[in-house]
Amino acid sequence: MRLQSSARAAFTLVELLVVIAIIGVLIALLLPAVQQAREAARRMQCSNNLKQLGLALQNYHDTYGKLPYNAATYPGNNQHGPSWFVRILPFIEQNNAYQQIAATNFAGDWKMQDAACAAAPVLAKLRVEGFWCPSSPLPKVESQSTNANGTIEMQIPSYVGIEGSYYQGGTTSTVAPGPYNDAYGREVYNGMIVPLAGNVSAIGLESATDGTSNTMIISEQSDYFFTSSGSKVAIRSGGHAGKGWSSGYAPGNWEANVTTIRYPIAAYGGSGAVNNYDSNLSLISAHPGGVQIALTDGSVHFLTETVNFAILTGLADRRDGNVLGEY
Amino acid sequence: MMKTQSRNLASWALRITSVLGVLCLGGCSQETYGDLGHVTGTVTLDGKPSPNVQVTFAPQDGRPSMGVTDESGRYELIYIRATKGAVPGEHSVSIASIPPEQDPGAKVPVFKDPIPPRYNLRSELKEVVVKGPNTIDFQLKSK
Numbered sequence: 001m002r003l004q005s006s007a008r009a010a011f012t013l014v015e016l017l018v019v020i021a022i023i024g025v026l027i028a029l030l031l032p033a034v035q036q037a038r039e040a041a042r043r044m045q046c047s048n049n050l051k052q053l054g055l056a057l058q059n060y061h062d063t064y065g066k067l068p069y070n071a072a073t074y075p076g077n078n079q080h081g082p083s084w085f086v087r088i089l090p091f092i093e094q095n096n097a098y099q100q101i102a103a104t105n106f107a108g109d110w111k112m113q114d115a116a117c118a119a120a121p122v123l124a125k126l127r128v129e130g131f132w133c134p135s136s137p138l139p140k141v142e143s144q145s146t147n148a149n150g151t152i153e154m155q156i157p158s159y160v161g162i163e164g165s166y167y168q169g170g171t172t173s174t175v176a177p178g179p180y181n182d183a184y185g186r187e188v189y190n191g192m193i194v195p196l197a198g199n200v201s202a203i204g205l206e207s208a209t210d211g212t213s214n215t216m217i218i219s220e221q222s223d224y225f226f227t228s229s230g231s232k233v234a235i236r237s238g239g240h241a242g243k244g245w246s247s248g249y250a251p252g253n254w255e256a257n258v259t260t261i262r263y264p265i266a267a268y269g270g271s272g273a274v275n276n277y278d279s280n281l282s283l284i285s286a287h288p289g290g291v292q293i294a295l296t297d298g299s300v301h302f303l304t305e306t307v308n309f310a311i312l313t314g315l316a317d318r319r320d321g322n323v324l325g326e327y
Numbered sequence: 328m329m330k331t332q333s334r335n336l337a338s339w340a341l342r343i344t345s346v347l348g349v350l351c352l353g354g355c356s357q358e359t360y361g362d363l364g365h366v367t368g369t370v371t372l373d374g375k376p377s378p379n380v381q382v383t384f385a386p387q388d389g390r391p392s393m394g395v396t397d398e399s400g401r402y403e404l405i406y407i408r409a410t411k412g413a414v415p416g417e418h419s420v421s422i423a424s425i426p427p428e429q430d431p432g433a434k435v436p437v438f439k440d441p442i443p444p445r446y447n448l449r450s451e452l453k454e455v456v457v458k459g460p461n462t463i464d465f466q467l468k469s470k
Contacts, residue, residue, distance in 0.1 A: 113432065172385035173419035175448050182438070184429065226408040240431065254431045264390045266407060270381045270425065277431040305407060306360060306390050 042134040043287045046158075046220070047300045049130045053159060053218050054298035056091035063091075066204045067217075070161060070258050071247040072196035080109045082119075083238075083247045083257040084161055084193050085131065097126050109147070111242035111249065111256075116148035123245050124152040131244060133158035135286035136222035138234055144241060154243035156236065157257070158222035158285075161193030162316050166262035166280060169210070169317025170324070172309045176317065181252040185272015185279035188260045190317045192217040192296055197251030205296065208318045212296035216315040219293040219303075220285040221259070225268035233268060240276035248277070255279065261316040265291055265305040303327060363412030364456040366392070366404040368463040370422060372442060376400025377467070379425050380442065384418040384456065391418075395425065413456045420454050422465060423447035442467060 011019075060068050068087035082101075089098040104118035112120065132140055136158045143153045166188055168174040179199040180188040189200045192215060196202055208215045221236035238244045238257045248255035254277040262280035263273055272280030283303075285291040290304040293315065303312065311327045314320060366384065370377045382402045385391040392413035394402035406412045423446070426438035446452065446467055454463050 111432075172387070172391060173383075173421060173450065184431070228403075228405050228409060228411075230409045249432045263393065264407075267393060267405075269395060270383075270393055271423065275428070275431075308388050309385060309391050310388070 039135065039287070043292070046133040046135060046222075046285075046287070047292055049133065050159065050218060050220075050292055050294040050300045051298065052092060052130055053088070054294040054296075054300065056088045057217060057296075058298055059091040060088050061205055066202040067192060069196045069202050070163070070193055071249075071251045071255050073198075073251060080111045080114075080242075080249060081247050082106055082110050083242075083245055085128075085157060085238075085244050085257060089128075092128065092130060094126070094128055097122055110246040111240075112144060112146035112149055112152075112246070113241045114147055117146070117242075119245075120146065120149035120152060123154055124149075126245075127155050128157075131155060131157035131159060133220055133222040133285065137224065137286060138222060138236070142239070142243060144243065154245060156238045157244040158220055158236075159218050160221045160237045160281075160283070161218055161258040162191040162216050162261065163193055163195075163255070163258040163279075164188035164191035164260045164318075165313040165316035165320075166260055167313045167317075168322075169320025170310050170314040170322025171320075172313065183252055183279060184254050184275070184277055185262065186260060187252070187255060187279045190319060191215075191258075191260070192318055193258050195247070195251035195255060200251070203318075208296050210314075210318055210320060210322075210324075213299065214315065214324050215296045215318045216293045217296045219283045220291045221281060221283060223266075223284045223286040225266065225282070225284060227268055235274070235276050235278075235281060237276070237281050259283070261312055264309050264312065265303065265307070301327075360406060360410055360412075362415065362458045363406055363410070364415050364458050364461050365412050366394075366456055366461045366463055368402060368461075368465065369400045370396050370402060370465045370467065371400055372467045373469055374466075377424070377442070381423055381425050382465075383421045384413045384454065385421070386414050386416050386418050388416075389414040413461075415456050415458050417453055417455050419450065420452040420465075421447045421450040422452070422467065441469060443469060 068084040070084050072081050100122045101119045108117040109115035110117050141153045141155050143151050145151045168176045176188050194200050224232040237259050246256050259281050260279050263282045266284045267282045272278045283291045292302050294300050314324045370380050377400050378398045380396040382394045392404040392406050394404040396402045404413045424440045
């Protein structure tokens with residue numbers, strides 16, 4: 001009798017709406033979870049990038065007995081050399097690119113503002129996937145109209161070397177004694193990736209007297225900064241002339257691809273934290289809640305943006321002698 | 328009978344949807360940073376307001392806050408991004424002028440800060456921030 005009833009042969013409008021509502025709820029519940037999982041995967045990939053960079057630095061040290069330096073004073077006018085990213089290329093399976101670059105004898109102006117850079121044709125093509133954080137919303141490459149190499153596109157890395165800490169490690173307000181240079185903020189050379197200049201020399205792992213597992217060497221600058229009025233600003237240490245491949249102008253002048261920790265994570269504004277070429281740009285990442293850091297021993301950790309500032313300075317300063325707290 | 332049943336069902340579905348929606352909104356909302364004290368004030372040097380001066384409040388434990396003074400010497404501390412305030416407790420304060428911007432590659436700029444080093448590089452200023460609104464003025468002297 002019931003089977004023959006034609007009243008049940010179709011769904012009512014209300015029933016359809018109920019089903020649609022239930023499906024909607026399920027999607028609404030599931031979608032954020034799926035997005036979270038995707039971000040978690042990207043964070044893992046980023047953490048792997050940092051791990052590989054940390055290992056590359058270790059292998060560089062095994063080969064040369066020192067860590068890669070950043071800016072250096074070369075003889076003559078040629079003092080605008082390559083960044084530490086270029087120096088570690090052979091250790092992250094970019095040996096072919098490195099051989100081609102080395103064949104040019106690293107000659108010329110790597111910031112490409114004043115003179116030609118012999119390696120420019122290679123750099124225009126070179127893209128290293130492991131230098132980008134997959135979560136970063138910032139442009140991956142930017143074009144630069146160079147002085148003598150035409151307009152070329154170059155890679156901007158999401159990562160930055162730690163040159164030192166403005167404050168004595170483990171403190172939040174005691175200014176570090178140096179050596180330092182007051183250039184576009186203040187460069188302090190008490191970190192792990194330092195320039196070669198009159199008052200600093202290349203350092204090895206033995207210089208990390210706080211211990212390699214208590215000193216950071218690389219971190220992220222991979223998201224927009226926000227001004228106090230809420231507008232977005234895209235600045236990072238690798239964003240000025242020569243992008244990721246230039247060490248900047250010279251030691252003691254503007255330096256690229258390294259930063260001196262002076263402000264907490266994701267802080268914008270203030271002395272040395274406004275322009276790409278400034279010395280004290282903060283660490284920032286697109287991962288919610290903090291940044292990832294690679295310590296000198298090669299391990300990768302996550303620092304929350306509300307971390308005790310004394311811990312951030314203590315990690316950046318390789319020889320403060322203070323005990324790090326829990327982080 | 329049939330009609331009321333489906334209407335009941337529909338209203339239940341509506342209720343469940345709204346409850347879940349509210350839950351989801353709660354879960355997706357911005358995190359807060361605990362109880363912060365809101366800090367404003369003015370900076371004067373020898374009685375005159377100091378514009379473009381960076382005021383940094385560094386707590387013993389936690390994240391420092393920073394503010395930059397406007398033309399009238401008034402600052403407001405920022406904790407993170409657009410969140411204003413500072414963690415309650417005692418802070419070491421440093422006050423320094425922001426050097427004028429220089430073109431990159433120029434001769435290394437030498438900037439003489441009119442604010443003496445005892446307020447920044449060798450600062451011994453201490454201030455206490457409490458929950459809620461704080462007004463902390465600084466009357467600096469160049470000598």
